[in-house]
Amino acid sequence: MQSLFDPTSYQEILSRLEQLQSDSARQWGTMDASQMLWHCQGPLKISLGELKPDKPNVFMRAMFSLFKSSLYNDKPWKPGLPTSKEFVATEAKDFESEKESLAKLIEGFHAKRDTGSLPPHPMFGDFTMPQWGQMQYKHLDHHFRQFGV
Incomplete structure (x- = not known):
């Protein structure tokens, strides 16, 4: 599984980001390219400790634990998966x-590759550094594929 901590995968993601255009057509979903860029920042901010959404209740945490491993395994995410309300873009964004x-x-996250740990995820709990890197790569890959880059 590719990881945003891996230098080759990191460069690939930056290259794909550079290929994205404001008028890139989505393959699924409702976000435009600008909203997708905004959306993709949330999980990175969480991993860097810059965003701390409310923790879900015990029932929701138990539900999240059932699919935690799908966040970082080698299977691509399917189009149209639900997202947390905090990351739903409802207004126009500047591309x-x-x-x-x-x-x-992305650069800030990649720079953390040798730190040993990142804060626990508010919904999913602790991740190892490899899991964090894989999850962040997988999320960006999912949305870049959404826009054909």
Whole structure:
């Protein structure tokens, strides 16, 4: 499984990000490219400790634990998966500023590759560093495929 901590995968993701255009057509879903860029920043901010959404109740945490491993395994995510309400883009976003912000977060995340640990995820709990890297790669790959890059 590819990881955003791997230098080759990291460069691939940055290259694909660069290929994305404001008018790139989505293959599924409702977000436009600018909203997708904004959406992809949330999970990176969580991993970097920059965003701390409310923890779900015990029932929801138990539900999340059932599919935790699907976040970082080698199977691509299917189109149209639900997302947390905090990451649903409901208003227009500026493509260039969102693209720049996402690139900086990707770089910041990659820079953490040798730190040993990242904060627990508020919904899924602890991840190992390899799991964090795989999950972040998988999320970006999912949305870049959504827009054909």
